[in-house]
Amino acid sequence: DADVTQTPRNRITKTGKRIMLECSQTKGHDRMYWYRQDPGLGLRLIYYSFDVKDINKGEISDGYSVSRQAQAKFSLSLESAIPNQTALYFCATSDGDGRPYEQYFGPGTRLTVT
Amino acid sequence: TQLLKQSPQFLSIQEGENLTVYCNSSSVFSSLQWYRQEPGEGPVLLVTVVTGGEVKKLKRLTFQFGDARKDSSLHITAAQPGDTGLYLCAGVGQGNLIFGKGTKLSVKP
Numbered sequence: 001d002a003d004v005t006q007t008p009r010n011r012i013t014k015t016g017k018r019i020m021l022e023c024s025q026t027k028g029h030d031r032m033y034w035y036r037q038d039p040g041l042g043l044r045l046i047y048y049s050f051d052v053k054d055i056n057k058g059e060i061s062d063g064y065s066v067s068r069q070a071q072a073k074f075s076l077s078l079e080s081a082i083p084n085q086t087a088l089y090f091c092a093t094s095d096g097d098g099r100p101y102e103q104y105f106g107p108g109t110r111l112t113v114t
Numbered sequence: 115t116q117l118l119k120q121s122p123q124f125l126s127i128q129e130g131e132n133l134t135v136y137c138n139s140s141s142v143f144s145s146l147q148w149y150r151q152e153p154g155e156g157p158v159l160l161v162t163v164v165t166g167g168e169v170k171k172l173k174r175l176t177f178q179f180g181d182a183r184k185d186s187s188l189h190i191t192a193a194q195p196g197d198t199g200l201y202l203c204a205g206v207g208q209g210n211l212i213f214g215k216g217t218k219l220s221v222k223p
Contacts, residue, residue: 004156040215041215042202042213042214042215042216043157043202043213044213045210045211048210058210090156090157092156099162101145101147101162101206101211102147102159102162103157103159103211104159105156105157105158106156107154107155107156108154108155108156
């Protein structure tokens with residue numbers, strides 16, 4: 001079984017809709033991250049969390065919010081989706097007590113906003 | 115702002131050829147990582163280099179960290195179709211990872 005899972009894997013939604021992307025991990029890591037990947041722009045950090053009570057904005061947090069429901073679960077919400085949020089979204093984890101910068105990625109969610 | 119520039123952006127070669135891809139910055143990084151991403155999947159960590167001048171080998175892949183810890187290279191010997199993918203470098207800076215935009219490698223049989 002995969003250590004980092006993301007649901008859904010694909011989603012098409014309409015402008016203005018609220019959408020939630022979910023991430024779960026069985027690695028026992030304390031740190032979790034959300035990235036988006038766009039062609040030509042690489043991976044950009046949206047939000048990150050170093051433990052359940054810690055939430056931090058990344059490079060491109062506008063239009064997004066997150067919730068760390070448990071150590072193993074980290075969800076990303078788009079409150080009112082817009083077309084330029086069409087992208088590939090990745091969740092990642094790392095071990096803050098071990099090698100904190102070595103990240104383990106989920107398989108991604110392909111989101112299309114029409 | 116710390117930036118990582120990867121070159122080339124795209125590389126298409128025949129099976130059996132050797133290749134080198136580069137990751138450069140004007141900033142110093144405490145460590146640097148290389149990831150490979152295959153279509154439809156998330157990036158997978160290949161290696162972390164920490165010491166300036168460090169060389170690490172992973173089968174046919176050789177990774178080098180520059181002496182000044184501002185650049186890195188990945189050399190693949192006798193490339194195989196299974197090496198096809200997007201190669202990303204990432205540097206540790208200002209508390210989080212900073213990713214380059216990647217080199218997209220295609221190895222044709």
